[in-house]
Amino acid sequence: MRQKVIFGNWKMNGNKEGLISFLKKVEKAIKKSDVKAGLALPFTLLETGINKAKIIDIAAQNVHFATNGAYTGEVSIAMLKEINTKYVVIGHSERREMFGETDDTVNKKAIELIKAGITPIICCGETLEIKEAKKTVTWVNGQIKKAYKNISPSDALKTIIAYEPIWAIGTGKTATANDAEIVCQKIRENLAKIYDEKVADQITIQYGGSVNPSNISELMSQKNIDGALVGGASLKADDFIALINYKK
Template identity: 40%
Template sequence: MRTKIVAGNWKLNYDKKTTNKFIESLKKSVDKLPLNNTRVIIAPTFVNLSSAVEKVEKSNIEVVAQNMHQATSGAFTGEISADMLKAVGVNTVILGHSERRTYFNETDQALAEKVNTILEKGMETIFCFGELLEDRKSDNHFEVVESQLKNALFHLEAKDWKSIILAYEPVWAIGTGETASPEQAQEMHAFIRSIIEKKYNKEVAEKVSILYGGSVKPANAEEIFSKPDVDGGLIGGAALKVDDFTAIIAAI
């Protein structure tokens, strides 16, 4: 059985005080839920990772990072390395989020290098990818998604996929109020699994968790999560409210 995952990407939100208060409230809510093979993840900002790790101790909540540089050290002002994250107790990193690709010009090649570092350091990644609105309208979305996966991940060996979590993001449904229908999400997730099976084997394809990352809310979470190839969600705005995030976790 694949692991179910609900991950909250906090982006550029919450200072230390708010982060700690949120975690305290979330712990109380999550403790009441029967998680049953479900991981609950939050991704605060870099400056709050250390205190967040301390706050989630002895709870069912994990803390992950929103990004990481591929170099282990050097003249990369403003960047954070894998070893720095591990030193504060963070072992999972979100990579390739559409905002990183769009605003910071992250390329498939740079992401492939980051993935390599993740594996070298014995860490795990939640790897994001997905098509733009124009790709969807031009019926080119399958080709775009396949290209992103091939360029950044298909150099890996089958054994490496135990450290990979995928997060499909239809970019046109992030922060827009638009959401891919549960059927559209299932169609793409099934396609993703099929190309992984073609490249590697059925076992790798069946074991990898594929999250949906496009405006999941309490109102639509249960229907989206009910699809056979959707293993959870990478949540944005709704992850910033304890009640909404808890309701989404409960829906899985």
């Protein structure tokens, strides 16, 4: 059975002092949880998070695929590895929309991260326009196919997928648990076509988009939803605790 993996994504929020007290409070409250908890932090908070967190896994929110070079403002995989980063979120819709992330760069990043032993959390998801045109599954499966290009079955097992419908991010509009489940199921079927059922069955697929303490239980009860990537509700310690300790 796949373990539930719930990651907060702080986006461009937070500071050192706040993170330290957040970790203290949250880790005390989730000690006995069987859920894997993680936090995707801004670059400047990564080292503090990695050094202070005992239970929570720390993720970066972006990385460059190149080894080094003239990429002003970017951070390399080796730089993240040097501080012991275990996960990196790639292809988040905000990075695709505002910072030129493409399916091709997502694929390059995934390949290089896997080589470095870092788990990529590969984001995918459709706009409202695509949803209304009833093209969600085609769109998302296209993103997945491109993200996994030239990735072997054994390496595919070292990845996580986050399905995040763009229209549900930060809007308070969550996909219904059933709608989210259907897309996650289709992603798994697509993985079975790219690889095989055994591989598809082992890959963690998270849902993201206005997840909060009141809808987490229903979302997590779905067969193909293996966790969540949570923005807004992960910023408050009490809400994050409620998410990790969700009622089963």
